[in-house]
Amino acid sequence: MRTLVIEDELRMLELLRKGLTECGFTVMTAADGVAGLGAACAHEFDSIVMDIGLPHLDGYALIEMLRARGCATPVLMLTARDAEDDIIHGLEAGADDYLTKPFSFPELVARLQSITRRLRESACHTIKAADVEIDVIRHAVKRGGNGIELTRLEFRLLESLARKAGQCVPRTGLMEFVWGAGHNVRPSTLDVLVNSLRAKIDAPFRAKLIGTVRGCGYIFNPSSPGTES
Numbered sequence: 001m002r003t004l005v006i007e008d009e010l011r012m013l014e015l016l017r018k019g020l021t022e023c024g025f026t027v028m029t030a031a032d033g034v035a036g037l038g039a040a041c042a043h044e045f046d047s048i049v050m051d052i053g054l055p056h057l058d059g060y061a062l063i064e065m066l067r068a069r070g071c072a073t074p075v076l077m078l079t080a081r082d083a084e085d086d087i088i089h090g091l092e093a094g095a096d097d098y099l100t101k102p103f104s105f106p107e108l109v110a111r112l113q114s115i116t117r118r119l120r121e122s123a124c125h126t127i128k129a130a131d132v133e134i135d136v137i138r139h140a141v142k143r144g145g146n147g148i149e150l151t152r153l154e155f156r157l158l159e160s161l162a163r164k165a166g167q168c169v170p171r172t173g174l175m176e177f178v179w180g181a182g183h184n185v186r187p188s189t190l191d192v193l194v195n196s197l198r199a200k201i202d203a204p205f206r207a208k209l210i211g212t213v214r215g216c217g218y219i220f221n222p223s224s225p226g227t228e229s
Contacts, residue, residue, distance in 0.1 A: 001116060002026045004043070006036035006050040006062070007078075016049065016078075019105045025112075033057025040066055045073050047112050052079040052090065060093045067094040072137070074115035078103065087184055094152055097180035111180070129165040130209055130222030132201070134158065143201060153178055154197045161210065161220035168213040169220075194218060 003025045007013040010031065017027045028043065030036035033054040040048060048066075052059035063075055074096040079086070082100040090098050096115040099108060127134040133142045139155050141148045150158065160177040161169055171190060178193070179185050194210065202208045211219045 001046040001112070002028070002044065003112065004028050004030065004036065004039055004045045004048045004073075006030045006033065006039075006048065006054060006059075008032055008051060008054050012051075020049075020109075023105065023109050031055075033059070033062045037062055037065060040071060040073065041069065046116050048073050048075045049078050049108075049112070050075060052077060052081055052086070060089060063090075063094040074112075076108075076111055076115060078108070082184065084185060084189070087179070088153075088189070091179060092151060092153055100184075115180075127159065127162045129162045129220060130207070132158075132162065132209065132222075134162055141201075143205065148200050150197070150200060153193055154200065157193055157197055158201065158220075161218060165220045165222050167219065168216040169218055171217040174217060 001024075003020055005013060005016045005020070005027055007016060007029070008031050013029055013031060017029050020027050028039055028045070030039050034056045036048075036050060036054070037057060050059050050062065054062065057065075059077060059079070063077075066073070066075070075094065076097045076099060077090045077095045078099050078101065079090075080101045081087075087098050097111050099111055127136065131144045134155075135141075136159060139150075139152070141150055141155065141158065156178045157174065160174055171187060175185060175187070175190055178190070198208075198210050202210055209220055209222060211221050213219050
């Protein structure tokens with residue numbers, strides 16, 4: 001896999017370059033945000049690993065600019081910042097996964113393989129359930145033919161539920177899909193996200209699609225006018 005590593009600490013940059021190369025990756029490196037943006041726009045990569053505290057252009061701004069330019073390359077944020085707010089900020093900005101330092105190379109490699117596999121699996125699919133249509137490539141959602149603007153996390157939550165329409169999706173499974181394996185997010189954060197998604201997907205419509213299954217999790221039920229309990 002072709003991977004771009006954006007890291008300003010040169011010893012860490014070299015460690016990542018050497019370790020990933022030994023694991024079979026083809027690695028290009030950049031030592032600041034501006035150089036990373038240029039490399040990401042000029043070349044095709046299967047994945048991008050980036051720090052947050054980058055010179056000239058920090059990781060949050062960098063990934064937002066990449067997504068705004070239509071770059072769908074999976075991004076893993078690799079940083080020492082482990083606060084919940086930092087993790088949520090990174091994922092909301094457009095990251096596909098978030099790993100904190102110190103880390104192990106086997107875990108880093110597994111996460112990179114996971115986010116690239118997820119993109120390949122979704123590349124040929126448009127999800128349709130009830131009157132909802134989800135374009136997983138363009139991250140576009142319609143209900144009843146009307147476009148609905150969702151944040152990145154709301155979109156991932158809806159996608160996870162819609163892929164298993166009619167089935168209860170456990171809370172742990174939803175959290176792993178939305179925030180990535182090894183997430184450090186409180187369960188109450190999932191509830192807040194579900195309510196935010198309902199306000200956009202369900203509230204304007206008579207039929208309510210996102211239900212709660214007590215003791216399990218949540219369900220996208222296209223056959224019921226309302227399943228919340």
